[in-house]
Amino acid sequence: MPPVPTQLTRRRTAAAPPAAPAPPGTSRTPVRRALLRALLRALRHAAPALLGYLAVRLVGLLVLAHWAHLQGHGVWPALARSWDSRWYLAIADHGYIHEHGDHLTNPPRSLAFFPLYPALVKAVAAVTPGSPAASVGLVLAVLCSFAAAWGVFAVGDRLKGRRTGTLLAVLWGATPVALVQWMGYTESLFTALAAWALYAVLTGRWAWAAGLAIGAGLTRPTGIAVAAAVSVAGLLAARRRGRAPLLAALAAPLGWLAYVGWVGLRVGRLDGYFAVQRVWGNVWDGGAVTHDRLLQNLVYATRPQFFLAVVSLVLIASAGLFLLCLTDRQPLPLLVFAAVLLLVVLGSGGVYFPRARFLLPCFPLLLPLATALSRARLPTTAVLLGGAALSSAWLGAYMVLVWQGPP
Numbered sequence: 001m002p003p004v005p006t007q008l009t010r011r012r013t014a015a016a017p018p019a020a021p022a023p024p025g026t027s028r029t030p031v032r033r034a035l036l037r038a039l040l041r042a043l044r045h046a047a048p049a050l051l052g053y054l055a056v057r058l059v060g061l062l063v064l065a066h067w068a069h070l071q072g073h074g075v076w077p078a079l080a081r082s083w084d085s086r087w088y089l090a091i092a093d094h095g096y097i098h099e100h101g102d103h104l105t106n107p108p109r110s111l112a113f114f115p116l117y118p119a120l121v122k123a124v125a126a127v128t129p130g131s132p133a134a135s136v137g138l139v140l141a142v143l144c145s146f147a148a149a150w151g152v153f154a155v156g157d158r159l160k161g162r163r164t165g166t167l168l169a170v171l172w173g174a175t176p177v178a179l180v181q182w183m184g185y186t187e188s189l190f191t192a193l194a195a196w197a198l199y200a201v202l203t204g205r206w207a208w209a210a211g212l213a214i215g216a217g218l219t220r221p222t223g224i225a226v227a228a229a230v231s232v233a234g235l236l237a238a239r240r241r242g243r244a245p246l247l248a249a250l251a252a253p254l255g256w257l258a259y260v261g262w263v264g265l266r267v268g269r270l271d272g273y274f275a276v277q278r279v280w281g282n283v284w285d286g287g288a289v290t291h292d293r294l295l296q297n298l299v300y301a302t303r304p305q306f307f308l309a310v311v312s313l314v315l316i317a318s319a320g321l322f323l324l325c326l327t328d329r330q331p332l333p334l335l336v337f338a339a340v341l342l343l344v345v346l347g348s349g350g351v352y353f354p355r356a357r358f359l360l361p362c363f364p365l366l367l368p369l370a371t372a373l374s375r376a377r378l379p380t381t382a383v384l385l386g387g388a389a390l391s392s393a394w395l396g397a398y399m400v401l402v403w404q405g406p407p
Contacts (some may be wrong), residue, residue, distance in 0.1 A: 045162070049153035049169035050146060056173040056389045057145070057182060063393035064179065067401055078183075080134040083406035084113070085184035089133050092118040092125070096266070107267045111276045114259055116218040117186045137184040144188035145181040149173060151195025152363045158202050159331070160371055167381070168370035172363045174388035176314055177356045179396025180407050190219045191361040194226045194337065198364075201233045201333045204241070206248035209234070213248075217255025221277075222358065225340035227253040229333040236332070282350030289349040290315065307353065307403040310395060314356040318342060321365040328371070334364040353405050 043050075061075075068075050081089070087110060096110050121137045128136065149169045157165030172191075173181065181188045197212035213230040217223035234249030264272035277283070297304045297312040322338055345358045359365075373381050399407045 045157075046150050046153050046165075048162075049166040050149055052166060052170040053146070053149040053173040056170055056385075056392070057178070059389050060179050060393040060396050061182065063390075064397040064400065067397040071401055073401060076135075076138075078400045080138040080184045082183070082400070085134070085137065087113050088118045088121065088184060088186070089137060091115070092121040092133050092137070107272065107276045107279060109276065109279050111263050111266065111273070112221075112280055112282075114186070114219050114221065114223070116215060117189050120189075134184060138182075141184055141188045142182050144192045145173075148181070148188050148192035148195055148361075151192055151199055154199045155195055155202065155334070155363075156367060156370060158199065159367070160374065164367075164370045164374040167373045167385075168363065168366055170385060171366045171370055171373075171388065174385065174392045175360060175366075176310055176392055176395045177360060177399060177407055178392050179399060180357050180360060183407070185357075185407075186219050187357060187360045190216055190223070191363065193219060193223075194361050195363065197226050197230060198333050198337060201230055202331060204237075206234060206237075206244040210248035210251040213252035214255035217253060217257070218259055220361075221256075222341055222344055222361070223256045224253070225337050225344065227256055228340045229337035232336050233333040277350070280350060282348055284347055285349030287347045289352070290346050290355075293352045307399060307405075311353060311356045314359065315346065318359050318362065318365055319346070321368060324368040325364060328368050330364060330367065334367075338362050338364045353403075354407060357407050 064078070065075050068078065091110055091113060096108060117137075117140075120140055121133055124140060125131055125133045125136045149172065152172050153165040153169040155165070156168035172178070181191075193212050193216040197209050197216060200206070200209035200212060209230045213223075213226045216226040230252035231249040234245040234247075234252065236245075238246035238249065260273045263276060264270050266272065267275060269275060293308075294312050294315065297308045319342065322342060325335060325338060341359065341362045345355050348355075373384060376384075
């Protein structure tokens with residue numbers, strides 16, 4: 001039994017001054033410190049992957065800078081203001097009204113570009129007065145590339161361990177057209193959203209998975225692949241985990257559906273977005289054009305264009321790697337994401353030359369290679385990664401400075 005307070009202790013207790021109220025926000029300070037410590041621990045854990053990714057991309061940048069110097073070109077314009085970058089910058093500056101056309105028969109081509117990246121460029125440029133939108137877009141792409149590399153590492157680390165996750169991130173930075181990751185394009189932002197959405201699914205963070213899938217759906221047309229992965233996983237998990245996965249499954253496609261629906265209203269027809277894609281020559285043909293172009297570039301052409309031959313080899317390698325992913329029994333969300341992305345890219349009858357870039361976010365295809373490298377001896381791994389980094393650097397510079405078309 002606790003001691004009964006005496007009269008003296010009662011008087012002392014009564015005379016004690018009241019405790020001073022805690023400053024506003026003090027109760028939140030331990031939470032913030034705990035979150036900061038957790039973030040720093042995660043960053044230290046991912047540091048080898050991020051440093052390896054940085055090294056590979058710096059090699060690519062140095063090769064590009066040297067080649068551009070020899071040709072008398074500037075590096076910044078090639079990275080920040082080339083091809084599709086100009087479309088995104090025009091949307092950031094003027095919205096979708098900078099281009100006029102007959103909305104029913106000839107809708108504005110700018111509507112093919114999804115809004116999240118130009119919206120971010122506009123927002124950041126607004127709070128950093130004097131910063132050119134092109135520079136803002138390039139900085140955003142570079143920062144997003146590190147967020148993407150971190151997400152790619154997180155998925156690999158979760159499934160196969162830290163070494164495989166590190167190699168997966170480095171391999172993603174050494175793909176043939178990886179220079180696009182440091183250009184004013186959406187691939188880095190989209191890959192970051194896709195990778196972290198898949199990681200959220202693997203770890204059961206359904207609200208995060210849905211939110212990131214919505215963001216991916218507002219970034220690129222292939223955001224439907226992220227939505228499909230989250231929705232399929234959520235529907236399967238809802239049977240045993242309740243409401244959260246079901247809500248995530250229902251919410252995941254909302255970003256993609258919202259923009260496609262808005263374009264339909266803007267154009268004045270239900271298939272408005274697909275009408276815009278037809279203006280660009282993009283139609284679904286089940287892979288007939290892909291098949292014909294593969295034969296043309298790799299079999300029939302007596303002098304095939306080098307870049308198109310590289311794109312063709314990337315498409316064939318991607319299909320083969322997907323088969324390895326199936327035999328490796330990757331988690332269903334990764335397989336759904338890769339399958340839908342491949343289906344969209346290979347089944348399109350539109351432009352052929354950017355298809356290697358369209359597949360750049362499909363990092364699960366690299367997981368079998370990263371797993372194999374993690375089991376190899378260190379000298380073998382170093383030689384293979386070095387060769388991949390140098391070939392990616394050379395191909396990136398060729399793509400920007402020699403190839404006479406968009407990446």
